[in-house]
Amino acid sequence: xxxxxxxxxxxxxxxxxxxxxxxxxxxxxxxxxxxxxxxxxxxxxxxxxxxxxxxxxxxxxxxxxxxxxxxxxxxxxxxxxxxxxxxxxxxxxxxxxxxxxxxxxxxxxxxxxxxxxxxxxxxxxxxxxxxxxxxxxxxxxxxxxxxxxxxxxxxxxxxxxxxxxxxxxxxxxxxxxxxxxxxxxxxxxxxxxxxxxxxxxxxxxxxxxxxxxxxxxxxxxxxxxxxxxxxxxxxxxxxxxxxxxxxxxxxxxxxxxxxxxxxxxxxxxxxxxxxxxxxxxxxxxxxxxxxxxxxxxxxxxxxxxxxxxxxxxxxxxxxxxxxxxxxxxxxxxxxxxxxxxxxxxxxxxxxxxxxxxxxxxxxxxxxxxxxxxxxxxxxxxxxxxxxxxxxxxxxxxxxxx
Numbered sequence: 001x002x003x004x005x006x007x008x009x010x011x012x013x014x015x016x017x018x019x020x021x022x023x024x025x026x027x028x029x030x031x032x033x034x035x036x037x038x039x040x041x042x043x044x045x046x047x048x049x050x051x052x053x054x055x056x057x058x059x060x061x062x063x064x065x066x067x068x069x070x071x072x073x074x075x076x077x078x079x080x081x082x083x084x085x086x087x088x089x090x091x092x093x094x095x096x097x098x099x100x101x102x103x104x105x106x107x108x109x110x111x112x113x114x115x116x117x118x119x120x121x122x123x124x125x126x127x128x129x130x131x132x133x134x135x136x137x138x139x140x141x142x143x144x145x146x147x148x149x150x151x152x153x154x155x156x157x158x159x160x161x162x163x164x165x166x167x168x169x170x171x172x173x174x175x176x177x178x179x180x181x182x183x184x185x186x187x188x189x190x191x192x193x194x195x196x197x198x199x200x201x202x203x204x205x206x207x208x209x210x211x212x213x214x215x216x217x218x219x220x221x222x223x224x225x226x227x228x229x230x231x232x233x234x235x236x237x238x239x240x241x242x243x244x245x246x247x248x249x250x251x252x253x254x255x256x257x258x259x260x261x262x263x264x265x266x267x268x269x270x271x272x273x274x275x276x277x278x279x280x281x282x283x284x285x286x287x288x289x290x291x292x293x294x295x296x297x298x299x300x301x302x303x304x305x306x307x308x309x310x311x312x313x314x315x316x317x318x319x320x321x322x323x324x325x326x327x328x329x330x331x332x333x334x335x336x337x338x339x340x341x342x343x344x345x346x347x348x349x350x351x352x353x354x355x356x357x358x359x360x361x362x363x364x365x366x367x368x369x370x371x372x373x374x375x376x377x378x379x380x381x382x383x384x385x386x387x388x389x390x391x392x393x394x395x396x397x398x399x400x401x
Contacts, residue, residue: 015185021144022182027120039232040165053350056229059114060343066118067336074328082123083183090116094173098166127186129328135319139264146257153250157242209380214337216377221338223369226345227362234359248300252307259308273381276316277374283309284370291363
């Protein structure tokens with residue numbers, strides 16, 4: 001199967017980049033700040049780690065389901081429409097969670113929020129897929145969101161101190177509403193006649209390389225994100241307050257923004273295999289350190305490495321997906337796979353936390369999964385490196401079955 005090439009002259013406007021940045025920030029409010037909500041709900045209502053693992057899993061499963069539902073329609077749906085619908089759904093779900101302490105209702109609210117986050121991330125991927133270099137567009141969006149999240153990591157715990165977990169839910173709802181306005185800048189349905197024609201063609205099989213990319217994302221997400229909902233709890237276990245953890249996380253997200261701006265500038269000139277292997281290996285090592293160190297300084301260092309490497313690995317993996325299948329279908333499935341396997345990891349981490357009374361084994365598990373991800377995706381990245389002399393990330397090529 002041969003993929004269609006994007007026009008070399010395609011350019012993305014500054015307004016579309018702003019829209020992608022706003023939508024990316026809105027799409028990741030859940031998985032970035034669920035850790036504070038988990039800690040707040042445990043403190044406020046006494047929920048167990050397993051209950052909170054299941055609560056986090058419900059969000060990410062719904063998130064993944066939304067992306068898998070959109071994926072077959074990637075060539076015909078509007079990024080702008082998805083973004084606006086997602087905003088309404090997330091705001092309603094977060095505000096509904098303010099008014100209840102009943103676990104079943106909170107679970108329903110998390111599922112609704114997860115569906116909204118999935119629709120929003122679908123909008124991000126579809127909008128990026130209409131640019132000449134999707135990995136660069138996604139990196140720019142991540143850079144915007146990480147600068148924003150640096151402030152939120154300081155402000156959200158302060159809301160929790162003064163207004164409890166209800167204040168955090170309300171604050172996130174308001175932020176979703178503001179960021180949702182940026183989705184008006186996203187492109188609508190594709191107007192290119194070639195795109196319209198291709199939308200009518202039957203969906204083709206992903207091929208062996210597509211499945212390798214999905215498997216690598218599954219391993220990466222399961223291993224690196226298992227600890228995510230419990231990071232604040234892991235920090236608490238070595239004596240760090242939620243406010244101090246937020247300050248460390250804020251510093252980490254600022255440095256992540258720097259990393260993504262560098263990736264934005266260099267993505268079109270980088271090879272694929274070595275940067276991806278380095279990012280995956282670094283992320284796995286940081287996971288292992290985060291749950292095994294006992295000093296605040298060492299935890300802060302591991303947290304910074306984790307954030308920077310994670311937010312570089314993710315667009316690099318998506319860049320491979322767009323290279324194999326440029327319509328955005330594989331990219332949506334790759335992101336959906338991320339959320340699906342984060343869900344399993346979150347539940348597993350909750351079980352480990354309850355059985356072992358701590359999260360120590362979770363980090364080494366993450367290291368092992370990231371190393372397996374490198375082995376899985378390395379042949380694909382190496383072939384793409386050899387397929388183009390210019391090594392331009394995000395350029396579609398012939399798919400091998």
